[in-house]
Structures are given as C-alpha cells and as structure tokens.
Amino acid sequence: QVTLKESGPVLVKPTETLTLTCTVSGFSLTDPRMGVSWIRQAPGKALECLAHFFATDGKFYNPSLINRLTISEDSSRGQVVLTMANMDPVDTATYFCVRNYYDSSAYYILDYWGQGTPVTVSS
Amino acid sequence: EIVMTQSPATLSLSPGERATLSCRASQSISINLAWFQQKPGQAPRLLISGASTRVAGVPARFSGSGSGTDFTLTISSLQSDDFAIYYCQQYSDFPRYTFGQGTRVEIK
Numbered sequence: 001q002v003t004l005k006e007s008g009p010v011l012v013k014p015t016e017t018l019t020l021t022c023t024v025s026g027f028s029l030t031d032p033r034m035g036v037s038w039i040r041q042a043p044g045k046a047l048e049c050l051a052h053f054f055a056t057d058g059k060f061y062n063p064s065l066i067n068r069l070t071i072s073e074d075s076s077r078g079q080v081v082l083t084m085a086n087m088d089p090v091d092t093a094t095y096f097c098v099r100n101y102y103d104s105s106a107y108y109i110l111d112y113w114g115q116g117t118p119v120t121v122s123s
Numbered sequence: 124e125i126v127m128t129q130s131p132a133t134l135s136l137s138p139g140e141r142a143t144l145s146c147r148a149s150q151s152i153s154i155n156l157a158w159f160q161q162k163p164g165q166a167p168r169l170l171i172s173g174a175s176t177r178v179a180g181v182p183a184r185f186s187g188s189g190s191g192t193d194f195t196l197t198i199s200s201l202q203s204d205d206f207a208i209y210y211c212q213q214y215s216d217f218p219r220y221t222f223g224q225g226t227r228v229e230i231k
Contacts, residue, residue, distance in 0.1 A: 037220075047167070047210060047222040060218040096166055105173055107155055107214050113166035 002026035004036070004097045004114035011120050014105030018084040018119060029075040032056040035100035035108055036080040038071065041116070042093040054100065054108070055078055089121045125149050125216050129209075129223035142198040144226045146211035151191045154203040155215035158187055158196045161225075170209075171196065178231045198228075206230050 008020035019121050020038070027034055035054035051071040052060045061069050070083045080097060094116040100108035126149040135143055146156065148156040154174035159167035169178050171187040174194055184199040198205055 027211075044226045047212070049218075049220050052218045054218075057218075063219075103172070105155070107218065109157060109169070109172045109214065109221070110159075110212065111169050111178070113168070115165050 002099060003102050004099060004112060006095060006097050006114045006117035008117055008119065009010045010106070010118060011122065013088050013123050014088055014121060016087050018087050018091070020082045020083075020084075020095055020097075020117065020119075022082070022114060024078045024080070024097075024099070027099065029053075029073050029078060029080065030055055033102040035102075036073070037098045037100055038080075038082045039098055039110075040091075040093040041096070042090070045093075046108045049082075050095075051082055052100065056102075064102045079083065087121045092119065094118045125152060125221050126220060126223050127211055127213055127223035129208075129211055129226050131226060132224070133227045133229060135229050136201055137231045138163045138201050138203055140201050142201055142205070142228055143211055144196040144198075144228075146194040146196070146223050148192045148194075148213055152174075152213045152215035154190050155211045155213060156189070156194050157214065158185075159212065160205075160207045161210065166212060181231050201228070202207075203230075 037052045038050040068085045073080045097114045098110045098117045099112040101111045128147045129144045130201045158171040161167040164205045177188040186197045208225045208227045
C-alpha cells in the first residue's frame with residue numbers, strides 16, 4: 001500500500017525557514033520509475049508545483065521560487081525533505097507531497113498524494 | 124509555462140444529471156493530461172491520465188476525452204459523492220507541471 005505523509009510546523013514567522021518532511025511507504029525512493037513532488041495549495045488558489053525529486057532524473061525547482069527552495073532525500077529512511085527560506089504570509093498554504101510514477105506513456109503521473117499539511121505564516 | 128484554463132468555474136447540477144467540464148491548454152500537450160477530484164479537507168485524487176484512461180477503481184461514469192489543446196471530463200450521471208472540485212493538469216512539459224484553476228460541481 002502506497003502512502004505519503006507530510007510533517008512539519010503549522011505556524012512559522014515571516015523570514016523564517018520552513019522545513020517539511022515527506023515520509024513514504026509502499027515504494028522505494030531508489031526505484032527508477034519513481035519520484036516525489038512537493039505541491040502547495042493556497043486558499044482559493046490553484047495547485048502549484050514547488051520542487052521535484054526523481055530517482056533517475058534528479059531534482060527540479062519552480063523557477064519563480066528556485067532561490068528559496070531545497071529538496072533532499074534520505075532513501076534509507078524513505079523521506080523527502082523540502083526547505084523553503086524567507087517565508088512570507090503569501091506562502092500560507094496546504095503543502096502536499098505527491099508520488100510521481102513513470103508509466104507506460106513514458107511520462108510521470110502524479111498518482112498518490114499525501115493528506116497535506118497546513119502552514120500559516122504569521123508573526 | 125503552459126497555462127491551463129478550466130470552464131466553467133462552477134457547475135450547478137442535480138443528481139442524475141450529466142456534467143461536462145472543459146480544460147484548455149495554452150499550447151498543444153498531446154494527450155498528456157490528468158484529471159483530479161478534490162473534496163473539502165482532502166487531497167486531490169487522480170481520476171484519469173492520458174486524457175482518457177481511468178485509474179483503477181474510478182467509476183465508469185467518469186470519462187475523459189480530447190487531445191492537443193482541448194479536453195473534456197464528463198460525468199454521465201452525477202451521484203452525491205461526485206460533488207467536488209475537479210482540476211486538470213498537464214504533464215507534457217516535464218517537470219513544469221501546471222494545473223487549471225478548477226471547476227466546482229455543486230448541487231443545484
């Protein structure tokens with residue numbers, strides 16, 4: 001059974017760095033068909049991709065946020081960690097980690113989602 | 124960036140009615156399109172990939188069509204469990220995935 005679970009602080013102050021952890025089970029982060037993305041959803045806004053980790057293809061970042069984001073992985077613990085620096089109230093959102101699966105179409109599909117973790121940025 | 128535009132923003136229908144949701148890409152994405160369903164307080168759930176392939180366990184009343192820039196999600200006969208927000212997402216432009224703004228299907 002594939003599961004992803006996000007963890008991290010509910011409240012951060014402006015200018016602080018946010019650290020979120022995604023713990024996965026039911027698949028391996030070293031599987032060449034797999035990847036994990038961090039995606040956020042601000043209230044009333046569209047879903048926005050932040051960063052991706054792929055076992056085969058490496059790491060990618062949203063160009064508009066690249067200077068603030070770092071994604072890392074610990075395969076032995078089944079975890080993918082996202083850090084976002086210099087948090088601002090506009091970063092208030094629910095943050096999801098999502099599995100990417102490389103399917104027969106030769107593209108990655110976002111097939112399993114974590115429940116999401118809400119983050120509020122406020123002083 | 125490929126911009127995904129969904130219409131309408133809200134669809135007010137009664138149970139048993141047919142729902143037709145549209146999604147348009149700002150440039151051709153072939154059939155590299157997915158549809159998701161999201162209920163309040165829940166994560167999005169993948170319904171369809173490849174524009175028309177239902178994920179295992181998704182009821183047959185959900186169908187997807189289209190290619191290139193214009194896509195449709197049809198729910199043939201709305202059930203109470205189907206009232207939710209639906210998002211389209213392109214994955215053609217790897218890894219710069221983008222989502223539409225969503226269509227809310229509400230009970231009339």
